[in-house]
Amino acid sequence: MKTASSSPTVPECELAQASPGGRLTRSPSASARGALAGILALVLTVSVAGVVRATQRVADSQDPVGGARRTRVIGVDSPGPRGRSAPPGLGVDPCPACDPIDSLSTDNFSRPDRIDNKWYPVTPGDELVYTGVMNRDGTPLPHNVIFTVTNLRKNISGIPCVVIWDRDINEGDLKESELAFFAQDDDGNVWNFGEYPEDYEQGILLGAENTWINGVENAQGSVIVQDHVRLGVGYLQAIAPENDFWDCGMAFAKAKKGHDGDDGDDDDSGKGDDQDSVRAASPPVCGPTGCYKKWLVVREWAPLDGCGDIQIKTYAKHVGVVQVGALNDPEGETLVLSSITHLSPEALAEIDRQALEQDARGPTINEIYATTEPAYAGPPLRHKHHDDDDAARIANAAITPAVPLHSFMRIGPNPVSTTASIDYSVMQSGMVELSIYDVSGRRIRSLVSGATSAGTFRIDWDARNDGGQGVANGIYFAKLRTSTQTLGKTIVIAR
DSSP: OOOOTTSOOOOOOOBOSBOTTSOBOOOOOHHHHHHHHHTHHHHHHHOGGGTOOOOOOEEEEEOSSTTSEEEEETTTSSOSTTSOOOOTTOOOOOOOOOBOSSOOOGGGOSSTTOBOOSSSOBOTTEEEEEEEEEEETTEEEEEEEEEEEEEEEEEETTEEEEEEEEEEEETTEEEEEEEEEEEEOTTSOEEEEEEEEEEEETTEEEEOTTOEETTSTTOEEEEEEOSSOOBTOEEEEEEEGGGTEEEEEEEEEEOOOOTTOOOTTTTOOOTTOOTTSOSSOOOOEEETTEEESSEEEEEEEOGGGTTOSEEEEEEETTTEEEEEEEESOTTOBEEEEEEEEEOOHHHHHHHHHHHHHHHHHHHHHOTTGGGSOOOEEOSOOOOHHHHHHHHHHHHHHOSSOOOOOOOOEEEESSSBSSOEEEEEEESSSEEEEEEEEOTTSOEEEEEEEEEEOSEEEEEEEOSBOTTSOBOOSEEEEEEEEOSSOEEEEEEEEOO
């Protein structure tokens, strides 16, 4: 992914298919799957530290981030004989260490649902939209991810976790709707305790085979983002042997202070941090939402894929993930944070309603999810002036504000029995058309047509055509055209 000249140049990369807050989406080989089952007993008795323990060699080389120095871990960049092989039978290339940062103890989670990690704040009502492309058959196709923090909680392993609703959209069609469960320990680290990802195709729910929950079927959640960063030290993010899922991470680079004394991570001890890794002040990371001078780059990999496919996430302080990229991925996907919104109480209530519907459906879809307690509403949000403070926190994190470049469209409920509510945003004033089409491509209902100012809107469709007649059960398509983007969504009518 190429950035503006004022941004640090993250290695020109291709994106792995994954959400900003979630797991790498991979398809391990049969041999890798068998290998994981073979080492399950070892994982359970001696921790992941005994599963993968490779010799690390740290060397200085020219840093692609800002043209400065970086800490290079051989075996991630260049898997091969220079690292020690993994244990026999594992079937993966040499990897860095991937040890849990800490053992899970409920005593270390006194306020788990207050997630104020400086690199990954998770505040109810925050909605981050990521926009990018993915190569399919040599053609770049649009790919979007909507990451929304609900005001719901779900108890997992005795810990009340914040419920995140993460939607993956390709070419305007919902592919995955995922509920993820985050909590923060007393050291400020953000943990992932499980994921319930529903797969969709043309509006049809296919299943949720990749579900995992900490403590169920030997799945183990762990830290996804540290608070006190140590560069060059690998750590476990999560492992779920039942569905061949094993993710690791490593803080790779972060912005350094310049002559003005401004440090990209001014309250970290820097243990394990090479003070010579950057020789001058680091330039900011820039994107549609602004430029951020305080940033952190984390590399993530899946040992079952041989550790050669590396996802790269760039975090901005007090914001979260602002760029996602990867190395060695043929799909060539890129994602960048394109808009940040703090939802109104009414909009957040609707998000909570839809997320609760998915949570209630989960036990009927997946047997692992059936072992969990239902999600529930969190404590009342703080007073309005505190919400304003949250909005100011988001706005002030960027040096240079920028106009968001993304339009979105949400439809609920879907399938539709009587009326569908269509929420959509327009990021630039101009002509807007929103219409319903049948499977033959014939427009049957015009809902919006005309000049519209920028903003977020809702309109209801009563499942009738322009003539006032109710449409038959089946599949229909909502298409939104604005001055900057065209989106399509599938609607299923099932009375």
